[in-house]
Amino acid sequence: MAARPTSGLRRDADLLDVLAGQEARMRGGLGVTRIAELAGREKSQVSRALASLAEEGLVERDPETQAYRIGWRLYALAARTGEARLAYVSAPFLRRLVAQLYETVHLCVLRGNGVLTLVSESSPHAFRSLGWEGVMVPALHTSAGRVLVSDWEKPVLRAWFPEEQFADLPPGQRIRSIDDLLKEIRTIRARGYATADEEFEAGLVGVSAPVRDHRGRVIAAINMGAPKGRMGQRLDAAGRTTARCALELSRALGYETAADLGGAPGAGTPGQSR
Template sequence: MRSSRTQAPSAGLRRDLEILELLANADPQGGLGVSRIAEILGREKSQMSRALKALEAEGMAERDGETLEYRLGWRLYALAARGGETRLVQIATPYLRRMVGALNETTHLCVLRGSAVLTLRSVSPSHAFRGLGWEGVTVPAPMTSAGRVLVSDWEPQALRSLLAEAGTLPAGPRARAADDLLAEIAGIRRRGYAAVNEEFEEGLVGVSAPVRDFRGAIVAAINVSAPKGRLGSRLDDAGRLTLTVAQELSAELGFHPSGGRPLR
């Protein structure tokens, strides 16, 4: 027979999970007060107050300073994002390998971190020179084809703010000013993929296409980058292939153009 000492943590965890599930189902624009939570769960207000303070201390819940209502905390959202990205990498890796097989060039899976691009996964040809790895490295979004794809669904004002911060990007010899990049992003929406020609780094070209989730939101970009001497003459072909593969990955993630936003 288990002792009460063994059972207590499990019971406490179940009580905390009930609170978190209740907050998850609350109005996302507001929250729930201590009294209301206690009423719904049938518990003492003092008990709920202690439990919520403990959850708040761990980042699992947060309290609005004006309304005093509770909602889910930043730590839960961070854990959910990390878990979602782990699944995304697992699902996307075979698609990246297909790209490598077709183009014989290194392929990347990229996501947005604020206004920067983070590479989650890279797959290289077996013969590739093992130079600087991009996994875990961030670069400003406007500098790369992946970044431009990832912000291509942003509202115009948000894009202007992002590009105004960047100004004329001091990267490759063909770096462009913010106004030119706004026009380029409009072109990405029409074409479905982005291409850069020595804008990020001299002698480097690349293409990227968006990956969408079941809601139609852009959650990642598939990117191929290589020396201009190898990929430059087939950049548009690589872009169309990248778009096709990104669409197939989007479909596996649950995105269907007929039931959501159209593929572009």
């Protein structure tokens, strides 16, 4: 059977496969000659193709070593694809949590210093929060934001949230300094969820719990918000329920706790990063 002609797109995909391979990852990139060898193509053709891919952000070239590596656009596409899968997988877990708490719940991710709501599942209550999908709010003002940075190292937190970010905060905010934030993160790690009591908005309370990927990293937060008169006395119970739901979702994404691994040393636990 005659070989099928290879399209330009297929040839470009072959180059991307080479740059995504183990050798390129271990060396931090590859030169044109080595890429051509691994792809089985002419060096001049590969050089022209890489230049075109670099113009589109699909690969990038190190200005010092001249080595090529995967570009920013592929990482951006992968992140968006990952979030789309996260939103899809989370749907039944969020619905079950609504049925348990009888309150609206949200799936949130971090965007810079802000929290973005990817998905919301509404409660049957007439008085409920609506219209949060796609809305960004400051991370420091919310329980979800604090959960989303709860597995960060202390130096990173200090660099990411300099003291000037704590100036002119609304009166209801508990977290008024980097030391307050570090103390809050210790609490989140210990109990597996965060709470907010009229910090984001007067009369509202909330809880959030971390969702982890297969590496144990916090990639999202499940958040519940409700009027204080309806949920204020049950906030910690809601936090524990939300944490269980977040752990179940994390397991669906490949996360394994010490119990899942039969108590293996060094394995992750619900309140700690692995």
